[in-house]
Structures are given as C-alpha cells and as structure tokens.
Amino acid sequence: MHNRRSHLLASAALGLALLAGTAHAATDLLDEVKQRGTLRVAVEGTYPPFNFRDAQGQLTGFDVEIAAAIAGKLGVKPVFTTTEWSGILAGLQAGKYDVIVNQVAATDARRQTFDFSGPYVSSSAQLIIRANETRPMGTLADLKGKRIGVGQGSNYADLARGIEGAEVKVYPGAPEYLQDLATGRIDAALNDSLLIPYLTQTSKLPLKAGAPIGPSTSNAIPFRKGNPKFQEAIDKALADLKADGSFEKISTKWFARDVSKPLAAAK
Known part of the structure; x- marks a missing residue:
C-alpha cells in the first residue's frame, strides 16, 4: 500500500511537472x-x-x-x-x-x-582626418609612413599597429588625439565609424571622417x-x-x- 501510494504520488507529481513544463x-x-x-x-x-x-x-x-x-x-x-x-x-x-x-x-x-x-547596426574602424586634407588616404597603402593616433587600450591600437609602415601614437582618449590631429602633430586617427560623426561634431575642430579600415561588425x-x-x-x-x-x-x-x-x- 505504501509503495503503491508512493508510486501514485510520484506519478501525480510527474504529471504536474509535465503540465507545468508545457505551460x-x-x-x-x-x-x-x-x-x-x-x-x-x-x-x-x-x-x-x-x-x-x-x-x-x-x-x-x-x-x-x-x-x-x-x-x-x-x-x-x-x-x-x-x-x-x-x-x-x-x-x-x-x-x-x-x-x-x-x-x-x-x-x-x-x-x-x-x-x-x-x-x-553595422560598424567598422574608420579614419578621422583634417577637414582640409588633400593627400590620398583611401587605402591601407596610403597610410604607409603616416602618423596615426589611437586611444589607449582600444581595439584600434592593435589594428593600427597592423598597418604596414604606419607610425602609431597612443593617447589617453579621443580629445587628446583629435587636438593633435587638428594641429598637424599626427596625420590621422582611428575610431569606431559610428562614433566619428559625434566626435567631430562635439569637438568643434576642423576634422572629418575618412576611409573605413578593416572588416565591418554587426550589433544586434x-x-x-x-x-x-x-x-x-x-x-x-x-x-x-x-x-x-x-x-x-x-x-x-x-x-x-x-x-x-x-x-x-x-x-
């Protein structure tokens, strides 16, 4: 009787669990x-x-x-x-x-x-250049011998170091490298393509977006x-x-x- 009752209780519990699972x-x-x-x-x-x-x-x-x-x-x-x-x-x-x-x-x-x-959203690394820049900077080959500014600890620092012949300068953050870019101490900077319109607008410096660099990534x-x-x-x-x-x-x-x-x- 005890075993049968246990079996019935177990069956009932299993049935309830299955119903709960279904619900x-x-x-x-x-x-x-x-x-x-x-x-x-x-x-x-x-x-x-x-x-x-x-x-x-x-x-x-x-x-x-x-x-x-x-x-x-x-x-x-x-x-x-x-x-x-x-x-x-x-x-x-x-x-x-x-x-x-x-x-x-x-x-x-x-x-x-x-x-x-x-x-x-699709984004990629993208160059920031001076608004009056006339030199070609549309390809990786164009960046050979150029000085590129990046933020410390960012993914873009590693990416910039992979550009053949480029000289990479690391800065604490965007305000510092944007200022150096505007005054000609570096030739370009590198950041997320989505952030660049905001950075160039809020900095109020004579800068603009340049060419994207590397593959694009997707956010969801x-x-x-x-x-x-x-x-x-x-x-x-x-x-x-x-x-x-x-x-x-x-x-x-x-x-x-x-x-x-x-x-x-x-x-």
Whole structure:
C-alpha cells in the first residue's frame, strides 16, 4: 500500500511537472510583454550618442529612439533601465529586463547564452582626418609612413599597429588625439565609424571622417533563449521600421547616414 501510494504520488507529481513544463514552454516572452503592456529595455545611459542623458536629464540617443520605435511596433510602451556595461548581460540573464539595446556585438560566445535579433547596426574602424586634407588616404597603402593616433587600450591600437609602415601614437582618449590631429602633430586617427560623426561634431575642430579600415561588425538585440515568437516579433518590428523609413530617419539624425548599411572598407 505504501509503495503503491508512493508510486501514485510520484506519478501525480510527474504529471504536474509535465503540465507545468508545457505551460511554461507555451509562455513566450512576447505574451508576457503584451500582457504587461511594456517592453523593458536596458541601456548604459552613459554612452553618447547611443544612449545618454541630455541637459534636462532626459534619456536620449540613437538606441533609445530605436527601442521606443520597436516598442511602438509591438503595441507596448518602452520602460528603460540604466545599468553599467559590466553587469548588463547578467541582468538580462536574471530577467531584470527583456532586451538590451546598447550596441551589443552578437558574438558566438554570447549566442551560447542568449538569442539575438537580426543585425540592426553595422560598424567598422574608420579614419578621422583634417577637414582640409588633400593627400590620398583611401587605402591601407596610403597610410604607409603616416602618423596615426589611437586611444589607449582600444581595439584600434592593435589594428593600427597592423598597418604596414604606419607610425602609431597612443593617447589617453579621443580629445587628446583629435587636438593633435587638428594641429598637424599626427596625420590621422582611428575610431569606431559610428562614433566619428559625434566626435567631430562635439569637438568643434576642423576634422572629418575618412576611409573605413578593416572588416565591418554587426550589433544586434539580445534576449533570453527560447522565445521564438518574441524573436520573430522583434525582427518584424525592425524590418517594418526599415521599410517605412523610420529607421533611416532616426539613424540620419544621429549619424548622418543609415548605420544598418556597412561602409566599404579600405584595402
């Protein structure tokens, strides 16, 4: 009797577990978002021009506007959380928010933990040159013998060192190398193609974007695994934003071009 009762209890528990598992599997993140009426979005909040607080303390930037537009396509309101980059992916894994819209590279390592939307931003390393530069600097061969400024500890320092015949100067940050570039102490600088319009505009120095260098990389929107309906809805929202011109409008406002399209890199 005891054994039979144990067996029946075990069977009942297994049945409940299977039902619970089925119910859980049937609840896609899209259903949660729709029921809640909000899309919970994480950004750093300190990463201009992507996401930052303006003079009035309001959260703004390219990623903030794109996230709000995606939420609109889903028929819900965006709710933003700001968090440091060091913990932003762990917060997503813990379910503190639904998505991160913060220029996250969709690497193979990250794909083991998260699912991603299709790419919505393409970037590459790009030269910054003086506004009145007349020398050819459109190819890697043109950079032989040139002095190139880069930020300390950046990926671009390694990239610049790989340019044959170039002299690399390392600086604490962008303000220092932009100043040296403007005054002629270096011939060019190297940074992310997405940041250059913002850097040249805010520095108010006579500088402009030059040729892209090296391969382009794609950034996408990560979310917790196992939510196919949500993934489809996010991808459709991005596709609709591109189709109706909204994406290009937001992108042009912040970067003076459509950043979903890669630049042709120098060879």
